[in-house]
Amino acid sequence: xxxxxxxxxLLIPLLGIAKRPNIIFILTDDQGYGDVNAHGHxxxxxxxxxxxxxxxxxxxxxxxxxSCSPTRxxxxxxxxxxxxxxxxxxxxxxxxxxxxxxxxxxxxxxxxRTGFVGKWHLGNSPGPSGQGFDWCSTNQAGPLKHxxxxxxxxxxxxxxxxxxxxxxxxxxxxFIEEAGDxxxxxxxxxxxxxTPLAAPEKFIKPFRDAGLNDTHATYLAMVENIDYNxxxxxxxxxxxxxxxxxxxxxVNDNGVTEGLDVYNAHMRGPKCSAWEGGTRAxxxxxxPGKWKPRIMGNLTAHLDVxxxxxxxxxxxxxxxxxxxxxxxxxxPLLKSKGQVKDWQxxxxxxxxxxxWPSGFxxxxxxxxxxxxxxxxxxxxxxxxxxxxxxxxMSQCMALQAIEKGxxxxxxxYGTAQYHWAISPKDKWVLFDVKKDPQCENDxxxxxxxxxxxxxxxxxxxxxDTYPEMIAMGGDAGNPDEGRQAAKKSSSWKGKTxxxx
Numbered sequence: 001x002x003x004x005x006x007x008x009x010l011l012i013p014l015l016g017i018a019k020r021p022n023i024i025f026i027l028t029d030d031q032g033y034g035d036v037n038a039h040g041h042x043x044x045x046x047x048x049x050x051x052x053x054x055x056x057x058x059x060x061x062x063x064x065x066x067s068c069s070p071t072r073x074x075x076x077x078x079x080x081x082x083x084x085x086x087x088x089x090x091x092x093x094x095x096x097x098x099x100x101x102x103x104x105x106x107x108x109x110x111x112x113r114t115g116f117v118g119k120w121h122l123g124n125s126p127g128p129s130g131q132g133f134d135w136c137s138t139n140q141a142g143p144l145k146h147x148x149x150x151x152x153x154x155x156x157x158x159x160x161x162x163x164x165x166x167x168x169x170x171x172x173x174x175f176i177e178e179a180g181d182x183x184x185x186x187x188x189x190x191x192x193x194x195t196p197l198a199a200p201e202k203f204i205k206p207f208r209d210a211g212l213n214d215t216h217a218t219y220l221a222m223v224e225n226i227d228y229n230x231x232x233x234x235x236x237x238x239x240x241x242x243x244x245x246x247x248x249x250x251v252n253d254n255g256v257t258e259g260l261d262v263y264n265a266h267m268r269g270p271k272c273s274a275w276e277g278g279t280r281a282x283x284x285x286x287x288p289g290k291w292k293p294r295i296m297g298n299l300t301a302h303l304d305v306x307x308x309x310x311x312x313x314x315x316x317x318x319x320x321x322x323x324x325x326x327x328x329x330x331x332p333l334l335k336s337k338g339q340v341k342d343w344q345x346x347x348x349x350x351x352x353x354x355x356w357p358s359g360f361x362x363x364x365x366x367x368x369x370x371x372x373x374x375x376x377x378x379x380x381x382x383x384x385x386x387x388x389x390x391x392x393m394s395q396c397m398a399l400q401a402i403e404k405g406x407x408x409x410x411x412x413y414g415t416a417q418y419h420w421a422i423s424p425k426d427k428w429v430l431f432d433v434k435k436d437p438q439c440e441n442d443x444x445x446x447x448x449x450x451x452x453x454x455x456x457x458x459x460x461x462x463x464d465t466y467p468e469m470i471a472m473g474g475d476a477g478n479p480d481e482g483r484q485a486a487k488k489s490s491s492w493k494g495k496t497x498x499x500x
Contacts, residue, residue, distance in 0.1 A: 045227075
C-alpha cells in the first residue's frame with residue numbers, strides 16, 4: 001500500500017469518520033401485532049423478540065398495508081402501493097412494475113452489499129435481482145413446502161434438510177459472512193406464519209398441550225420458531241463482532257391471520273380488513289449504543305423505511321425521485337432521548353384493502369377504505385354493492401355474506417360478525433383507536449369537522465392516485481382469478497410437522 005493511502009486509512013478513526021452501519025430488515029409474513037409475548041399474548045413466550053423490543057426504539061403507532069404484496073411494494077418504493085401497480089397478492093396484480101425504483105438499488109450504487117432471503121411476492125419480472133439485490137436466496141414451491149426444500153441461491157439449486165425458516169436464517173448468515181468487511185443490507189422475509197401451516201413438532205407440542213386446536217397450535221409454533229431463529233441470528237452477530245455495527249429492524253407485514261381468535265391485542269379485524277387490526281404492526285429498530293430504547297407513539301408507517309435507511313447509510317435519493325416519496329425520515333425520532341410530540345403531527349395515511357375482482361376498480365373508491373390521522377381511524381367496511389362485481393369471489397362477495405349474517409369467515413371461527421363487521425353503507429365511521437382499539441364507539445357524529453376534512457383528503461388522494469394505479473396495471477387480470485387462487489390453496493396436502 002502506498003504511504004499516502006496508508007496514512008489516510010490510519011487517519012480515519014482520528015477524524016471521527018464513522019463506519020457505515022450494516023442493516024438487517026426482518027419482515028414476517030401474516031404475524032399480527034399481538035403475536036408477541038411483550039404485547040400481551042397469553043400463550044407465546046417469544047423471549048428473543050421480547051429482548052429485541054426491549055433494546056429497540058419501538059414504534060407503537062406503526063402501520064402497513066392490509067396484505068403482504070402491497071406492504072412489500074410500499075416498503076421498498078416509499079410510495080403507496082397503488083402507485084406501484086400492486087393491489088393484490090395474486091397475478092398479475094402482485095407484480096411490481098420494473099420502472100419503480102426500490103431503495104436497495106440506491107444502496108447498491110452507494111457501495112452496499114445487498115442481500116435478499118425468503119419471500120419476495122412481487123412477481124418475477126424483474127424479481128429481486130432486478131430491484132437492487134446482488135445476492136438472492138429463496139426456496140422453490142414458496143409457502144407450499146416447509147421441510148427439506150430446494151433453495152435457489154444466486155441461480156444455483158441447493159438441496160436442504162430441515163425446516164424452511166431455519167434455512168432462511170442460515171442463508172442470511174451465509175450472506176453476511178460473504179459480505180466480509182463491506183457494509184451490507186439484508187432483507188430477510190419469512191413465509192411463516194402464513195398458511196399453509198406447518199412447523200417442527202417440538203414447537204407445536206407446547207401449544208397443543210395447552211389445549212389449543214391444531215390450527216392455532218401450529219400457527220403459534222411458526223411464530224415461536226421465528227423467535228428461536230431471531231435468537232440464533234442475534235447470537236451470530238455478537239459472536240462475529242458485528243453486533244454494535246449492525247442495525248436490526250423487525251416488522252410484520254399485515255394484521256393477524258390464523259391466530260385471530262386466540263389474541264389480537266384487543267383490536268378488531270385481521271389481515272385484509274379495514275379495521276384497526278388489519279394494518280397495525282410492530283416495528284422494532286435496534287442499534288446498540290446509538291439509540292435509546294423506548295416506545296414512541298408517533299404515527300409512522302412502512303412508507304418511512306425508504307427515506308430513513310437512505311439517510312442512515314448516507315445514500316443520496318435522486319432529485320427526480322424525492323418528490324414522489326410519501327414517507328418521512330424517522331431519524332429525528334430514532335435519535336431523540338424522549339417523545340417528539342410535534343413530529344409530522346398533521347400526517348394522514350390512506351389505506352385500501354383493494355381486493356376487488358380485476359376490472360372493477362372504479363366501483364371501489366369507498367369500499368374497504370381507511371384514513372388515519374393521529375390516533376383517529378376513519379373507515380368504511382362495506383362491499384361495493386355492484387351486482388356484477390358480487391358475482392366473483394372477492395372481498396366484496398365475502399362482506400356481502402357477512403352482511404347477511406355469516407359467522408364463520410377467514411381466520412374468524414364464529415367471530416366473523418365482530419372481526420369482519422360491516423359499517424353503515426355510504427357513511428364513514430370514526431374511532432380513536434388508542435382509546436378504543438375494538439372500534440366500538442363511533443365518533444363520526446361528534447367530530448363532523450374532522451370527518452369532513454379527512455373525507456376531502458381521501459377523495460383527493462383517490463382521484464389523484466387512481467389514474468396512476470390503472471396505468472401501472474393495478475386493475476389488470478381475470479376477474480375470476482380469486483376463485484382459482486382459493487381452489488389452489490384449499491387443495492394443499494403437505495406435511496404439517498416433521499413427525500409426519
